[in-house]
Amino acid sequence: MDKINKGIELMKQQNFEEAAKVFNESIEENPNDSLGYINFGNLLLHMNDLERAERFYKKGIELDPKAATAHYGLGNVFFEQAQFNKAQKSFQQAIDLGLEEGDVFFMLGLTFQNQDHQKLALPYFQRAEELSLGDEVVLFQYGLSLAQTNQIDLAQEKFSRVLEINSNHSDAYYNIGVTYLYQEDITRALESFSKALDIQPDHLLAANGKEKVEEMLNQQ
Template sequence: MDRNQEAINLMKEQKYEEAAEIFNKVIDENPKDPLGYINFGNLLLHVNDLERAQRFFEKAIELDEHAATAYYGLGNVYYEESVYPKAQENFQKAIDIGLVEADVYFMLGMTFYHEEHFKLALPYLLRATELDPDDEEVLFQYGLTLAQSDHIKDAKTVFENVLKLEDQHSDAHYNLGVIAIYDENLSDALVHFEKALEIQPEHTLAANGKSQIEELLNNTDM
């Protein structure tokens, strides 16, 4: 087995020290190969050692300015630090070089989401759903961004699709409940809030929504 792959497998098993030892050997044996630095950077990012991760990604870029995954890794460092403009710059660079993966589009979209530039986030999140249509969390964030951009009908369809992938997604039920209120369909809203609470009993927003709907329905019955 390739040493890099061996170390990546160890990372998946949460054996980070063993993985680090192998990555160190890979770098010692191939100091001009950016892949070792990228993989070690990913490990450091995974254990939240952001400062060192940044240095490893920057070293990889120094060795190969077209190393798209190094820019992606660097973008993740800035994302974790909430330095969203720098994260955007690096994610976009990775895409420009040729990285065509759902994750990079998703992360780029999320940088705009956190800046509340919802309409700017939409095309990137849409592209992420196209590249990985079976990832319910990517799809959910796309739906949330549609809702924040006042595309309520489209958001409803997306949340329904989330539930087709994961019927225990409490937040999708909650947001469908909110949309049902928007559509003045209180009975559907109650069903979704109750389902969200069945899945996640501590879902505070769903609990508040449920009590408000019940109060409205009780007042209507009086």
Template sequence: MDALNQGIQYMQEQKYEEAAQSFTQAIEENPEDPLGYVNFGNLLLHMNDLERAERFFQKAIEKDPETATAHYGLGNVYYEQQKYEQAQEPFQQAIKQGLEESDAYYMLGLSFLYQEQFKLAMPYLQRAAELSPEDADVHFQYGLCLAQVGLLDEATQTFHHVLELNDQHSDAHYNLGVSHLFKEEPYKALEHFDKAIEIQSDHMLAMHAKGQVEEMLNSNKENE
């Protein structure tokens, strides 16, 4: 087994010191191969050494600007530092260079989402959901984005799909409750708030929303 693959195996086994030694050897043996730098960058990113990880991904891009995984890694470095605007360009480059994977679209979509640029986020989160039909979290974020742009029926449908994938997803129940409130269906909203609290007893948003709905319903009864 060559040094690069040996390093990847060590990393999977959580033998990080050995992985670092193998990646160093791979770079020394093939200094023009960007993959040695990418994998060392991934290791450093995993260890939260973001400053050094950035340097390794940049080095990989210098060696070959078409290395999609180097751009993706660089995007993750900026994303982890909540530099969402800075993360956009490398994620876009990763996709442009052929990284047709759900994670790339998902991270780019989240980078826009966390800047509240919901219309820009939506097509990327939609593509991520298409590429990961079984990933509840990807579909949940897509549902949030749909809700933010006012597509409530589509958002509701997506949150129901999240619950098909994971019936213990408390945030999906909470957001379904909010959707029903917008549709003026308070009793259906309460069902989902109750379910969110049943799954996660400290779900503050669901508890607050439930209290407000119950107060409103009690007030309506008193005024009848």
């Protein structure tokens, strides 16, 4: 097993100190190979050492400007620092260079979502869903952006699929309750808010939604 793969295995085993040693050895032996820097960057990002991770990713890009995974890693560094515009550019660069994985499309969608560009986020969440079938996190965020762009029926469909995967997803119950309100289905909205509170009793938004629906029912 070469040192890069050995380091990756050590990371998976949560043995970060040994992984760092192995990646460092790989860099010393192959100082012009971008992979050592990129994987060390991945380790540092995982350890939330964002400043050093950025340096390693940039070194990887310097050695190989077409290293899509380095641009993806750098995007994650910027995202963690809430530098969403920079993250957006890095994720887009990774995609342009051929990275065809659900995670990069999902993260690019999140950068647009965090900049309140909900419509721009939609095609990336859609692609992420296609590449990450059955991922409740992707489906949920996709549903939120659909709801924000007033595509209520489609949003409801995504939240329903989240609940098929995870029947204890309180935020999905809350948001599907909101879609029922838009459809003027007060009874099902109340059921959804109540279910969210059964799962998470301190869900303030669901509690507020339930209170408003009960007021509406009392006024009828």
